[in-house]
Amino acid sequence: MDDDAKRxxxxxxxxxxxxxxxATGWFEELYATTPPEAIPWAELVPDPRLVEWADEHGLDGSGRQALTVGSGFGDDAEHLAGLGFAVVAFDIAPTAIRHAQLRFPSSRVRYVLADVLATPPQWYRAFDFVLEAYTLQVLPPELRPAAARGIAETVAPGGTVLVLCDGRDEHEEPGAMPWPLTAAEVVALFEPWLEPGDPELLADDGRQPPTRRLRVVLRRPRDHHGQTG
Structure with missing residues (x-):
């Protein structure tokens, strides 16, 4: 099945x-009725945009907490654990969580069932690094602000969010779900709470049809005590 058929x-x-x-019940239905290789966003390897960014920035998780949003089959969460983070990975689909636990039976990652629209209160400002990969773009536009706020509220002072999504230029139409986002759209979703860095619209990555990727880094300022992530 090619990428367009999967989508x-x-x-x-x-x-x-x-x-x-x-608006979100279809995620479990998709995971429960579809072979892993036919899930549109499941490449069954860590996302190369995450791996590249982590390598370029010398991302070190030693003594730090990380959160993976919409963790799917767990490859990105496992990569972060390999960098030394204590990782919590959550998904709204129970089948996705079970698949991840079966794939990585000896994992140090804590896989949990949760909803990005109602993140647990104990996660408030608890994580030094948060990965949001391809969740916002599959939510209807009216739900994205609540999801972005839920994600932002998990970031500790001095902490970082890395957002990965399909990307487009301002003059291009969003088309069909999964809707590619512009850099301005992503920044606007998080800007009430986090400070954005320079977004990167990356070249086509070999998918058919071609798909560009947007990578956006956002950070929560350190608090007045000088705490860092």
Missing amino acids: SAARELAAAALARGD
Whole structure:
């Protein structure tokens, strides 16, 4: 199944869920009824945009906490654990969590069931590094602000959020789900709480049809005590 066929199947499930007033219930349906290799965003390896950024910035998780949003089959969470982070990885789909635990039975990652629209209160400002990869772009536009706030509230003072998503230029139409986002859209979602760095719209990555990726880094300022992440 090519990438476009995978996305078309996911769109059908999402449209049916939206029609019955359930904007997120289709994630579990997708994971429960689809082979892992046919999940549109499941490459079953750590995302190369994460790996590249971590290598370039010498990302070191020693003694630090990380959170993976919409963790899917767990590859990105496991990569962060390999960098030394104590990782919590969450997904709204129980089947995704079970798959991740089966794939990595000896993992140090704590996989949990949670909803980005209602993150647990104990996660408030608890994580030094937060990875948001491809979750915002599959949510209807009206839900993205609440999701972005939920993500932002998990970031500790001095901490960092790395957002990965399909990207587009301002003059381009968003098309169909998964909707590619502009740098301005991502920054606007998080700017009430976090300070953005310079977004990167990366070249086509070999998918068919070609897909550009947007990578945005945002940080929570240190608090008045000088705490860092």
